[in-house]
Amino acid sequence: xxxCSVSVIIPVFQHxxxxxxxxxxxxxxxxxxxxxxxxxxxxxxxxxxxxxxxxSSSILIRIIHEPKPxxxxxxxxxxxxxxxxxxxxxxxxxxxxxxxxERGVTAVQANPAAGAIAGHIAVSVHDTERPTxxxxxxxxxxxxxxxxxxxxxxxxxxNLFISRAMSDRVxxxxxxxxxxxxxxxxxxxxxxxxxxxxADEVRITHPARSSMLKFxxxxxxxxxxxxxxxxxxxxxxxxxxxxxxxAQFKVRHRKFVxxxxxxxxxxxxxxxxxxxxxxxxxxxxxxxxxxxxRFRT
Numbered sequence: 148x149x150x151c152s153v154s155v156i157i158p159v160f161q162h163x164x165x166x167x168x169x170x171x172x173x174x175x176x177x178x179x180x181x182x183x184x185x186x187x188x189x190x191x192x193x194x195x196x197x198x199x200x201x202x203s204s205s206i207l208i209r210i211i212h213e214p215k216p217x218x219x220x221x222x223x224x225x226x227x228x229x230x231x232x233x234x235x236x237x238x239x240x241x242x243x244x245x246x247x248x249e250r251g252v253t254a255v256q257a258n259p260a261a262g263a264i265a266g267h268i269a270v271s272v273h274d275t276e277r278p279t280x281x282x283x284x285x286x287x288x289x290x291x292x293x294x295x296x297x298x299x300x301x302x303x304x305x306n307l308f309i310s311r312a313m314s315d316r317v318x319x320x321x322x323x324x325x326x327x328x329x330x331x332x333x334x335x336x337x338x339x340x341x342x343x344x345x346a347d348e349v350r351i352t353h354p355a356r357s358s359m360l361k362f363x364x365x366x367x368x369x370x371x372x373x374x375x376x377x378x379x380x381x382x383x384x385x386x387x388x389x390x391x392x393x394a395q396f397k398v399r400h401r402k403f404v405x406x407x408x409x410x411x412x413x414x415x416x417x418x419x420x421x422x423x424x425x426x427x428x429x430x431x432x433x434x435x436x437x438x439x440x441r442f443r444t
Contacts (some may be wrong), residue, residue, distance in 0.1 A: 149160045149178050150173070150178070150182055150235060150252070151231075151232040151252065151256075152182045152183075152227030152230065152231040152233070153178065153184070153231045153232070153233045153234075153235055153248055153251075153252060154184050154185075154186055154225075154230060154231030154233070154234050154235065155173060155185045155186065155226075155235045155236075155237065155248070156186045156188065156222055156225035156226065156229060156234060156235065156236050156237075156311050157169065157185065157186070157187050157188065157237060157238065157239050158188075158190050158213075158218045158221030158222055158225065158238070159187055159188065159189055159190060159221075159365075160191060160218070160221075160305035161188040161191075162239035162240050162249075165239050165354075166187070166239040166240075166438065167193050167238075167305070168242065169237070169239055169240065169241055169242065169402060170185065170208075171240075171252075172243050172245075173185060173243060173248075174204065174205065175208060175245055176201065176243070176245060176246075176247065176249070177207075177245050177246045177248075177249050177251065178246075178248040178249045179287065181258050183206045183207070183231075183395060184206070184207040184208070184209060184229070184230060184367065185206055185207070185208045185209070186209050186211065186225045186228050186229050186258020187208065187209065187210045187213055187334055188213050188221040188222070188224050188225045188228075189211070189212045190213055190214075190215075190216065190217070190218065190221040191212065192214055194212040194214075194430035196344075201261055203242075204205045205265060209226050209228060211224060211225070213225075217320070217322050217324075218251050218304075218328075219321065219322040219324065219328035220246075220322035221329070222236060222320055223320055223322055223326075225320045226314060226319065229311075229313065232310065232311050233251070233252055233308060233309070233310055233311065234309045234310070234311060234314055235247075235248060235251055235303055235307075235308050236304040236305075236306070236307040237262045237304075237306060237307075237308070237351060238305045238353065240353065241268075241305055241351045241352065241353050242351060242352040242353075242354075244350045244351065244352075245349075247266070247349060247350065249345070250346070250349045250350075251264060251266060251308040251349045252308070253347040254266075254306050254308065254342075254344070254348075255309075255310055256348055256437065258344050259310075259340060260340075260341060260343075261313075261342060261343065261344040261401075262309070262313055262317060262333065262339075262341035262342055262346055263302055263307055263308060263309045263313065263332075263333065263336065263343045263344070264302070264307070264308040264309075264337030264343075264345075264346050264349060265292045265295065265296050265301070265303070265343050265344070265345050265346070265439065266290050266292065266306035266307070266308070266345075266346055266347075266348075266349030266350055266351065267292055267293075267346075267347050267348075267349065267350045267351075268289075268290035268303065268306050268350075268351055268352075268353050269350065269351070269352045269353070269355075269368075270282075270285055270286045270289055270290055270352075270353055270355050270378050271353070271354050271355060272286070272350050272354075272355050272388060273287070273355075278289045279356070282355035282356070283357050285339055285355035285356050286355060289353075289354055289355075290303055292306065292345055292346070294342050294346050295330075296333075296345040297345070299333075299334075300333045300334050300337040300342060300343060301329050301330040301331075301332065301333025301334060301335060301343055302329065302345070302361070304320075304328075304329045305351065305353055305373045305408075306349065306350075306351045307329065308349065308398075313336070313341060315340070316339070316341060317332060317335055317336070317342075318332075319333050319352075325352060337374070347386055347412065351438070362385065370393070378443070380439075381400045388394050389425050412419060
């Protein structure tokens with residue numbers, strides 16, 4: 148198939164150090180360098196990124212500023228700036244494999260009726276022999292792309308390829324959501340007859356969160372986004388939304404707990420963390436209710 152231009156869109160907020168490493172991985176992509184542009188979207192309030200970064204690369208890099216808070220506002224700004232025929236989304240702290248772009252483009256071209264291509268996201272830990280509780284939870288709950296696509300019709304934007312034509316047809320991400328803009332976009336694409344397809348060979352690595360606080364903050368944000376979506380889709384019940392989290396847990400948790408937390412003390416620690424997780428979900432729901440200004444089911 149004919150090779151086409153690709154725009155890699157990376158929103159950045161408080162991940163400047165990790166971004167440098169991500170760019171280093173992108174610099175060694177197998178795809179032709181003259182067909183790649185990288186659009187970095189600084190989502191801070193004061194556009195510090197342009198002043199702090201000294202970039203040297205054979206790939207065209209654009210740095211733009213989107214002051215409106217939120218990763219989906221940043222991604223939308225990146226889409227509006229991008230010149231590529233294919234849009235590749237990832238995060239500033241991700242590490243793409245050398246053939247990531249090449250395999251992503253091949254998958255898009257091989258599936259013209261797909262809304263998007265969602266690639267595999269491996270969650271890495273600092274010490275594979277002794278992962279922390281936060282790392283274990285992140286591995287258990289985060290970035291199960293194959294399940295996201297199979298059960299919920301979306302792919303996480305840490306590893307997502309969309310043709311420009313499809314992006315124009317489906318429209319922008321909903322940047323008013325706390326979280327879940329990728330899920331809402333995928334469901335809109337599916338409703339138009341363009342399902343998201345999972346491609347296991349399109350791979351990146353995402354480091355696990357280093358502390359329970361960071362993991363719980365992410366959990367709270369995701370729960371807030373789910374509450375917002377439930378409010379907007381009145382036909383969807385509370386139990387239906389809850390199944391989104393519960394299904395992930397049921398699919399993987401039994402084998403995971405048995406192999407990772409073998410002792411009684413370790414399992415007590417795990418279920419203590421699980422209690423914190425549910426508390427963070429509740430806090431996310433409360434944050435969304437407060438933001439929306441009224442309680443609706």
